Each structure stands twice: as structure tokens, then as C-alpha cells.
Amino acid sequence: MGAAKQIRVKVNDVDHDAVIDPRTSLADFLRGELGLTGTHVGCEHGVCGVCNVLVDGRSVRSCLMLAVQADGRDVRTVEGLADGEKLHPIQEAFMEEYGLQCGFCTPGFMMSICELLERNPDPSDEEIMEVIGGSICRCTGYDSILRSVRTAAAKLGGARA
Ligand code: FES
Numbered sequence: 411m412g413a414a415k416q417i418r419v420k421v422n423d424v425d426h427d428a429v430i431d432p433r434t435s436l437a438d439f440l441r442g443e444l445g446l447t448g449t450h451v452g453c454e455h456g457v458c459g460v461c462n463v464l465v466d467g468r469s470v471r472s473c474l475m476l477a478v479q480a481d482g483r484d485v486r487t488v489e490g491l492a493d494g495e496k497l498h499p500i501q502e503a504f505m506e507e508y509g510l511q512c513g514f515c516t517p518g519f520m521m522s523i524c525e526l527l528e529r530n531p532d533p534s535d536e537e538i539m540e541v542i543g544g545s546i547c548r549c550t551g552y553d554s555i556l557r558s559v560r561t562a563a564a565k566l567g568g569a570r571a
């Protein structure tokens with residue numbers, strides 16, 4: 411381990427102080443240090459998107475970002491979507507539209523979709539495809555994920571259903 415580094419990161423509205431190996435990825439920090447295992451790890455080189463989280467509102471591949479780069483920043487993971495027992499509209503939409511099968515890719519999709527819908531509440535199908543095409547799903551064929559995003563947008567107040 412290189413010289414340990416102290417960081418403070420806000421994750422899902424809770425501040426966390428930690429002393430970590432500076433080579434620790436954000437994904438490993440979230441999973442290993444904070445126990446937030448909803449963020450998955452697949453390819454570990456920025457291709458599959460299962461590790462997507464939001465940092466200061468922008469979707470990032472947490473396998474490619476070092477935890478020290480998140481020092482002082484605001485991170486949101488899939489665990490932060492639900493409000494207690496109440497699912498987030500994106501989660502409800504994935505359930506209703508069968509936007510998942512094995513579910514391994516789902517947290518990463520949900521976080522990039524969260525960024526999209528916060529930036530653009532009424533995206534076109536092309537805009538949705540551009541975002542969901544950035545992650546790999548081996549199960550669904552993407553149609554149900556596209557429907558899930560449309561439904562989530564409608565639930566959140568966007569116009570298209
Ligand atoms: S695990 Fe990060 S992009 Fe695949």
C-alpha cells in the first residue's frame with residue numbers, strides 16, 4: 411500500500427471519513443469500505459457500465475475513478491434511490507416494464523438513467539438509446555429498458571409515456 415490518504419466523501423447524503431490506499435478505486439471503496447454492494451463490478455476497465463454511480467450529479471464508471479478523486483465530492487449510488495421503503499420511480503418502472511432479468515447490470519443502468527432524467531425530463535428515444543447504449547446488458551435486449559426509461563420519465567413528470 412502506498413502512503414495512506416485521508417478522504418471525506420459524501421455518499422447518499424452521509425459524510426464518510428476514511429483512510430485508504432490511494433490506489434483504491436471508487437467502486438472498491440464503495441463496496442469494500444462502505445458495504446454498498448449495489449454498485450457492481452464487471453469488466454473493471456470502463457466498458458460494461460455495471461459500476462456507474464453519480465459524482466456531483468454526473469454518471470461515472472466507478473471502476474475507473476480512484477476513491478481519492480472523490481474526496482470532497484457528492485456520490486450517489488443505487489442504494490440512495492429509494493426513499494426508505496418507497497422505491498424510486500426509476501426502480502418502479504424497471505419492475506413494471508421488466509427492465510431486468512438477472513439484474514447484474516441494473517444498478518449501473520439506473521444511475522445513468524437517473525442522470526439523464528435529471529438533466530432532461532422528457533428525452534427522445536434516440537437520447538435514451540444513447541445513454542443505455544453506454545452499458546452492457548446480456549439479458550434483456552434493451553427494449554424493456556427503453557420502455558422502463560419512458561415509464562420512469564412519465565412517472566417523474568415528463569410528457570412521453
Ligand atoms: S466494471 Fe466498470 S465499466 Fe465495467
Ligand code: FES
Binds near residue numbers: 512549
Ligand atoms: S439483466 Fe442480466 S445483464 Fe442485464
